[in-house]
Amino acid sequence: MQTTNDEKLKLLETMLTIRAFEEKAGELFQKNMIPGFIHLSIGQEASAAGTCSVLRTDDYLATTHRGHGHMIAKGADLRRMFAELFGRSTGYCRGKGGSMHIADFSTGFLGANGVVGGGFPLIVGAGLSIKLRNSDQVGVVFFGDGAANRGTFHEACNMAAVFKLPVVFVCENNRYASTTPADNMLAGGSVAGRACAYGIPGVSVDGNDVLAVRAAAAEAVARARGGKGPSILENRTYRYRGHYEGDPQKYRSKDEIQSAAETDDPIERFRRRLLSEDVLTEDLEKRLHKEIAARIEAAVQFGLEAPEPQPAEAFEDLYVNP
Amino acid sequence: MPDRELTCTQAMCEALEEEMQRDDTVFIIGEDLVAHGGIFGQFTGLPEKFPGRIIDTPISETCLVGGGVGAALTGMRPVVDMHFADFVTTAMDEIVNQMAKIRYMLGGQVRIPMVLWAPDGGGLSAAAQHSQSLESWFVHVPGLKVVVPSEPADVKGLLKAAIRDDDPVVFFQHKRLFAQSGPVPDGEYIIPIGRADVKRPGRDITVLTYSRMTYHSLEAAERLAADGIEAEVVDLRTLKPLDFDTITRSVQKTHKVLIAHEAWRTGGFGAELAARIGEELFDELDAPVTRIGAQDVPIPFSPVLENTVLPQVEDIVNGIRKVLYG
Numbered sequence: 001m002q003t004t005n006d007e008k009l010k011l012l013e014t015m016l017t018i019r020a021f022e023e024k025a026g027e028l029f030q031k032n033m034i035p036g037f038i039h040l041s042i043g044q045e046a047s048a049a050g051t052c053s054v055l056r057t058d059d060y061l062a063t064t065h066r067g068h069g070h071m072i073a074k075g076a077d078l079r080r081m082f083a084e085l086f087g088r089s090t091g092y093c094r095g096k097g098g099s100m101h102i103a104d105f106s107t108g109f110l111g112a113n114g115v116v117g118g119g120f121p122l123i124v125g126a127g128l129s130i131k132l133r134n135s136d137q138v139g140v141v142f143f144g145d146g147a148a149n150r151g152t153f154h155e156a157c158n159m160a161a162v163f164k165l166p167v168v169f170v171c172e173n174n175r176y177a178s179t180t181p182a183d184n185m186l187a188g189g190s191v192a193g194r195a196c197a198y199g200i201p202g203v204s205v206d207g208n209d210v211l212a213v214r215a216a217a218a219e220a221v222a223r224a225r226g227g228k229g230p231s232i233l234e235n236r237t238y239r240y241r242g243h244y245e246g247d248p249q250k251y252r253s254k255d256e257i258q259s260a261a262e263t264d265d266p267i268e269r270f271r272r273r274l275l276s277e278d279v280l281t282e283d284l285e286k287r288l289h290k291e292i293a294a295r296i297e298a299a300v301q302f303g304l305e306a307p308e309p310q311p312a313e314a315f316e317d318l319y320v321n322p
Numbered sequence: 323m324p325d326r327e328l329t330c331t332q333a334m335c336e337a338l339e340e341e342m343q344r345d346d347t348v349f350i351i352g353e354d355l356v357a358h359g360g361i362f363g364q365f366t367g368l369p370e371k372f373p374g375r376i377i378d379t380p381i382s383e384t385c386l387v388g389g390g391v392g393a394a395l396t397g398m399r400p401v402v403d404m405h406f407a408d409f410v411t412t413a414m415d416e417i418v419n420q421m422a423k424i425r426y427m428l429g430g431q432v433r434i435p436m437v438l439w440a441p442d443g444g445g446l447s448a449a450a451q452h453s454q455s456l457e458s459w460f461v462h463v464p465g466l467k468v469v470v471p472s473e474p475a476d477v478k479g480l481l482k483a484a485i486r487d488d489d490p491v492v493f494f495q496h497k498r499l500f501a502q503s504g505p506v507p508d509g510e511y512i513i514p515i516g517r518a519d520v521k522r523p524g525r526d527i528t529v530l531t532y533s534r535m536t537y538h539s540l541e542a543a544e545r546l547a548a549d550g551i552e553a554e555v556v557d558l559r560t561l562k563p564l565d566f567d568t569i570t571r572s573v574q575k576t577h578k579v580l581i582a583h584e585a586w587r588t589g590g591f592g593a594e595l596a597a598r599i600g601e602e603l604f605d606e607l608d609a610p611v612t613r614i615g616a617q618d619v620p621i622p623f624s625p626v627l628e629n630t631v632l633p634q635v636e637d638i639v640n641g642i643r644k645v646l647y648g
């Protein structure tokens with residue numbers, strides 16, 4: 001697929017923004033400024049940026065507990081994201097959801113999910129709704145290698161396939177589900193490989209190559225939009241941080257993490273490529289970093305200055321007609 | 323022998339270790355148990371001591387709970403780790419339609435000696451899908467036993483009883499109590515399922531409670547003691563079978579009842595208690611039975627909101643005053 005220089009720079013910017021957001025969130029969590037627990041997607045930015053780059057604002061996206069990057073790539077407002085992570089009243093979910101339940105319906109972002117595998121049926125329903133409304137939207141669900149073992153995955157793939165729903169299942173195989181290596185739990189060794197059971201395309205992608213992700217996503221999204229039904233994409237990637245912030249990570253070595261970060265970092269790979277193609281210059285890069293840092297800083301500031309919810313707000317939003 | 327101080331988690335681990343040593347059909351199955359001894363480190367040390375008997379599974383709760391039932395039907399004693407009690411929802415058929423009923427439906431041909439271990443409760447800003455107290459669902463279903471301990475000694479004795487029990491037991495432990503310490507007797511002991519415990523005697527009012535709210539109730543009782551109010555705190559420890567004898571004795575003494583649980587008020591176990599006390603002990607009562615529970619909304623993320631929704635010590639203090647003085 002064709003990607004213009006502007007689009008390439010935009011992909012880089014999205015990845016850098018996600019990383020800066022996640023690093024800041026990790027730092028603030030460490031300082032006890034974010035309650036609860038958070039799951040960061042550092043190392044997996046290409047999957048979010050590449051996939052979302054072929055989506056329209058009105059396309060639907062459902063994700064997991066590790067969803068900040070997807071939300072950013074779909075176009076959410078960083079300020080309201082931080083406000084939500086802080087549990088504030090002007091956050092996306094008025095402080096009720098936090099990182100694990102953050103959502104922004106104005107950008108088609110149907111939400112993170114605290115239940116692994118919770119997103120599959122939701123996206124099937126969104127796909128059905130798209131079809132019933134004769135719309136040309138598409139629904140995408142991100143999920144982990146671990147989630148591919150939930151029954152909901154199989155039910156959703158089958159139903160989306162028999163109904164030919166405009167849905168794309170995007171697995172981020174980051175090699176671990178919490179403490180458990182995917183290799184130990186994923187029968188058949190591949191999520192994409194499961195597609196053949198449903199008679200739909202299943203494509204395994206170098207998930208740290210943002211252009212490869214984008215190309216595969218473009219094809220799957222076009223297929224969905226064209227009424228030809230669902231696909232499974234498997235973006236092979238790696239998470240650098242713990243499963244959650246504070247994870248002791250006894251299940252893998254520091255060397256493993258370091259070597260992944262040094263040899264296969266999605267941002268570094270793309271940056272080098274853009275420099276060699278003269279799409280990116282060092283000046284431009286500096287400016288990009290500066291701009292992103294300023295946006296993150298402003299977003300954090302907005303979040304910190306945002307009001308705490310009033311206790312009475314706990315009783316709002318349950319029913320439309322109480 | 324002097325008592326030792328252990329945390330709830332240490333007490334639980336001792337129970338598991340003793341039972342696994344005693345009976346080699348006992349095994350633990352769930353997600354992420356081996357590398358870190360469970361996601362709360364709750365089984366630390368056990369995977370090394372019992373290789374092959376602490377089993378990590380894929381994220382497939384439907385199958386791992388149902389698989390527990392199948393193993394129990396065929397000679398094993400599984401302890402199934404639910405990861406978070408909230409995820410029981412992903413295996414409700416296996417729990418409600420299989421585990422609870424198979425023995426009865428099959429005319430008593432089989433036993434299902436199985437423990438479903440479910441860490442529950444809020445207070446960690448873990449938001450609506452990781453903070454619930456769902457025990458009343460299981461009390462409602464005939465065929466299940468439901469255990470909700472508070473202190474470490476009870477955790478140990480009751481878990482041992484649950485593992486040895488030939489019927490399925492849903493064993494809830496409050497996440498905020500994992501690190502709670504308390505005296506635990508040395509050596510082997512069992513606390514039978516179905517016995518409440520008076521944690522603090524008092525003449526003025528009976529507080530019926532369990533799990534984390536036991537500690538909140540004890541604190542409330544302590545505060546009220548300064549005003550000369552003597553609250554009797556009864557930790558139910560088991561909801562099914564229910565120790566109604568202990569409840570009766572306490573109500574016959576105090577004639578007033580406050581119920582405190584962290585689960586939602588509407589349809590919570592307090593409703594069952596209040597109804598039964600009304601039916602059987604109406605003549606003993608000097609005031610309406612009153613309930614303290616979470617407000618009827620999902621548990622919100624923000625600490626401000628979560629503290630509004632979950633019952634606080636202050637709510638129990640006020641509840642007691644209300645029952646006593648109207």
Ligand SMILES: Cc1ncc(C[n+]2csc(CCOP(=O)(O)OP(=O)(O)O)c2C)c(N)n1
Pocket residue numbers: 064065066114115116117143144145146147148174176177178243353381383405409412
């Ligand atoms: C139904 C359910 N089971 C278990 C969990 C606990 N849990 C949260 S994330 C996680 C691992 C998920 O792994 P994966 O799907 O690979 O996503 P990743 O964290 O790697 O992004 C587990 C077991 C949960 N939230 N929901």
Ligand SMILES: [Mg+2]
Pocket residue numbers: 144145146172173174175176177178
């Ligand atoms: Mg994973």
